[in-house]
Amino acid sequence: MEQQLKQLEQEALAKLQAASNLKELNDVRVAYLGKKGPITDLLKGMGKLSPEERPKMGALVNTVRENVTAQLEEKVAVLEEQAIYEQLEKESIDLTLPGRKVRQGNRHPLTRVIEEIEDLFVSMGYEIAEGPEVEKDYYNFEALNLPKGHPARDMQDTFYITEETLLRTHTSPVQARTMELKKGEPIRIICPGKVFRRDNDDATHSHQFMQIEGLVIGENIRMSDLKGTLDALAKKMFGDDREIRLRPSFFPFTEPSVEMDISCFKCGGNGCNVCKHTGWIEILGAGMVHPNVLEMAGYDSKKVSGFAFGIGAERIAMLKYGVDDIRHFYTNDSRFLSQFHRTER
């Protein structure tokens, strides 16, 4: 019987080794260790043995059984691993093929510039004010110290709709409207919007463009406040190492009036083609609110003062992104628009 058992063990182990997949292995298990298998049979036949032999034989059967089971489990593990390996092999893919991209759009570059400026000023406590694109002559000109017949009206050729209504030539009428609304209260606003001038469209002119106007009114608002504010704007839009300078200028709605230049962001001020070899780039116009403008809106120009500035969004975008033709902003070529997708810095 012992002999028989050894032989069975050898047989089982040999078949087990020969098995090449989990199914064959299972067959081996059923054949040798199953309820109807020979080892079970041997166990059943133990009753015929003498009481002395019985435990010895029992132990021996168990040993064989355990050995076969252990080796079987080992083999199962090997085969399972192999099966997983094969599956992985079969499922492996060409990782260099392009992914299934999610379609994404993005802001227009002008909106991108405007929102960036809006966010800066909102963080400094400003509100965003908006006004109509079709304006009254009064808000566009008269309330801004540009009475009818004023020579400076030449500076901005206007699309009139009637004698008294027009397409606004700047976002400054929003200032006038806000002042009227606030009735003497302090103001901090930024006013982005579309404006219109009688210009033929070419690489540097557009009959429609975008402006962002800023206005602060309060007690003791000084020109140094304007300068500090514009400095913050220049650094935000063109980098922390930008310097600004103010040059005297003229706008009927401010006195004193200035234009602001920034140190050239391309050459750092040494002179290059971007700054026309001057080291400086003209960015915007600004000034202290003219007392006539304050008085017309019901503010006491002896008690309060203010500053205002106006930026062309196209100019900023053209400089910032190196765009060479203003018409790109209004052609809406996807190849242009989609370039303004990614983040900066």
Added chain:
Amino acid sequence: MLVSLNWLKQYVDIDGIAAEELAEKITRSGIEVDAVIDRSKGMTNVVVGHVVSKEKHPDADKLNVCQVEVGEGDIRQIICGAPNVAAGQKVIVALPGARLPGGVKIKKAKMRGQESNGMICSLQELGVEGRVVPKKYAEGIYVLPEDTVPGSDALELIGLRDTVLELGLTPNRSDALSMLGVAYEVAAILSKEVKLPEIAYNTISEKAEDYIKVRVEAKENPLYAAKVVKNVKIAESPLWLQQYLMAAGVRPHNNVVDITNYILMEYGQPLHAFDYDALKTNEILVRLASEGETIVTLDDQERTLKAHNLVITNGQEPVAIAGVMGGANSEVTTDTTTVVIEAAYFDGFSVRRTSKELGLRSDSSARFEKGVDPNRVLIAGERAAQLLAELAGGEVLEGTVAVDDLDKSPARVVVSPDFINNRLGMKISLEEMLSILNRLQFDVEAANGLLIIDAPTRRQDIKIEEDIVEEIARLYGYDEIPMTLPEGNEQIGGLTPYQEKRRIARNVMEGAGLLQAVTYSLTSDELAQKFTLKAEDTTRLLMPMSEERSTLRQSLLPHLVEAASYNIARKADSVALYEIGSVFLGKTEEELPFEEEHLALIVSGKWVDHAWQGEKLSVDFFIAKGIIESLFEKLGLTDRVSFEKASVDGLHPGQTAAILLDGEKVGLIGGLHPTERKRYDLKETFVAELNLNAVLAAQVEELVYVSVPRFPAITRDIALELDRSKPAGEIIEIIRNAGTKLLKEVKVFDVYEGDKMEAGKKSVAFSLTYFDPERTLTDEEVVSAHNKVLKALTEAGAELR
């Protein structure tokens, strides 16, 4: 304004300052120098030549062989093609090796077999603009005065060894529209004195008042002065005067005209010279024109006048349009001997209106428009008399005939130094302020802590305290102003809910794959009302620049369709754009149109294109609708929105819906009509437009958490056979209404039309979800609820499959 530095030197000492440096100083302190122009343009080897002889070229009709003396005893043969070249002339010669503007290099050459050792030059060849070259020399070489010395530097002689500053003047600084004005500015910047021209001349015993009477019958002319000069000899002006005029961009004509132009540039005071004999009446009457009155102006154009145009007349007919242009009937000609010089002050507004109406802008009108210096009018007349005597051999009659009611007093401004410092955020000392005001030659007195300032009348822009703040700041230097931020802010700042939601709308559109477009608000009449649910009155420009940009739009879609077409024409296989912008509808009580902010989108061509996976999908209605639905979902409005079949000009009648929010129309969505697609060369194209004002104004409830379901939901499917035209939306409505509160969701999961269906029918399958957040539903409850739905559907005539 073009400022010749050679000329400027006559009034202010600028020696030792490089032109670039001067330009920078002027720019930084108030007047922008647009360009610094070196008139010599790097030219070399250009000398005076004496044409000793001229002979026809043997082999060329239009060429002459000239022997030209270009230095003592140095005679060279030069071939010249200019029609006006002649023996005996003094001319400008570019010698071999000379460099001229435009990269021209002069070399020895043979022209049709004849040697040529240089070039006799026109002024244009030396870089002078053709429009300022005297007419006599416009078509040929320039001829120098007889007394010039051959071999001497021709550039020096004709004033090209000069630098010109081009000033970009703002309207307030009309004082710098004169050499003297610029001299005052430069003197203030450099702390120098201004040297005014010395005016002195002899008069003859005859009196001007015996020759001419002046009457003024219009308040637009507070000062009119006339001087009379006899025995004037009309000739070319001396070279120095011509040079200065050309440097200033003015074409020399003859000595009389040139003198008036010279003084115009020198003092900024326009003058006019009449031929005394041509006036015929010994009288000047200034009055308003009678309506329809005509005058032939110097440019030989007949002008019809209006009743508000100010004219100079001889008492009978107009002889000049005041401040704008003289009349041909009283023009100075080569035969003129007696000249009447007009020095007047005309109202700026009147001149501006007249010059604008007549389309006649001149150096003269430009100065009157902005207001000339009241204290220079009479001086300019004196200066003219002097120069007519000196340069035209004239005899000045005694006296000036004038009507003078002009206020010539300076503007007084009283301001405290504290005000100036507070406004600037600076601490400038009183001494420094006084020093600056003195440099500007403002009359100033410090008393009781105040500055009492009389601004010179040449500075018409100085009227109020703030003007003084600017003067102080610009000469002290804007660089000196410190940087601070406004104090005492009581406002928190931020976006309004509308502005925030608009940004969210942009995010939704971009998240859906659309690029933001910006198109023009102005469009054609034809496109203004296209793609609208309801056309309103349009807003049209008074004077459009083109028909294409004449009217304000009522829909964003026409330009978006054009943009899509533009992209497709450039081989884009897909276009997906959105725009947020205003449309202009009808008219408010304030005469302004209602401005409504709209959001519009367009999708055209391919939507999905995963090439190697073999997945391609063209746009369809439901892609556009899905994007709109996503927006409503983001805004929490999904349950309040419905779509209703609609008809819109330019859109597909079977694929167009109005979008309703709480039952009100707020937009449209649809496929582009096949004829429109053909017109714009587009394939499948779908559009939508929303009234963003209405959509973003819709209030939604505060967001409150709803517990995550702990009990299972149960679904039941229904398949119905429907008429093809029956909207699924109506069925969903029926199901929703019939389902009890246990019915949580109804979804369409299949739509089938085809072979297996009867013609005109379709099959639509719905999936219904029943759910109770509090417990697990029993079968009986679900069956009972579902049966109610089935009953309602049967009652509505739907056929269960």
